[in-house]
Amino acid sequence: LAHLIDDIGTGPRGLVRLGTGDWNDIIVNEAFDPNYARTQGESVFNSQMALWVVPRAAALIEERDPALAARARTWAEGLRGPVNDAWAGQWYRRAWVGPNTPVGEDQILLEGQIWALIDETPDEAQRATLVNSVFERLDEHSPNGALRVENQQTWHVLTALLTWGYSQHEPTRAWEAMGRHSMTATARTHPAQWYGIWS
Secondary structure (H helix, E strand, O other): OHHHHHHHOEOOOOOEEOOOOOOOOOOOOOOOOHHHHHHOOEEHHHHHHHHHHHHHHHHHHOOOOHHHHHHHHHHHHOOHHHHHHOEOOOOEOOEEEEOOEEEOOOOOEOHHHHHHHHHOOOOHHHHHHHHHHHHHHHHOOOOOOOOOEOOOOOOHHHHHHHHHHHHOOOHHHHHHHHHHOOHHHHHHHOOOOOOOOOO
16 A cells, blocks of 8 residues: 555546556557656556555555555545546546546547446446446447457456446346356357467
8 A cells, every 4th residue: 555655656637657557568658658658647447446445455454554544545535536537428538648648538448437337436427328338339239248449359357347347336237248258258259269268
């Protein structure tokens, strides 16, 4: 927690810094200015995740270090406003890789949506819009799970989290998603594809 708060910290918009990359290995390298992305870039994905994870991590250290636990909770709550500001109208932006360069402004990226659904970040109207945007643009037309970006590939680590996010609001959709996002479904829809279906 101290490393997250003191070393990684937040960038100009108050979101968790990208550093060398949040969980996506190539987000910094794809930026127009990778040096800016590394030093000042910000991750909506990790900020949303921190809203859910940090209070739970703080509870684990409460007895040992109550001051750090309190500091961590306050720090995490400070992310809520900047995360809300990342709302683009129908989905959340994914990151900022330049001073005025958001990722996910004009297209939905699954990474920027799943932790918002898990943490219940959006208000009720935004949540309904977000679930519909994810389903209609990324999930509905894919035979084996939601796409990372429209017309691109499925990343099962993301679709597993999406199933969890759906379960917070629409259990029936979550159950259907779990079956469609399975490795069995991938093997059936892409029988000649060997990667991604190891068991």
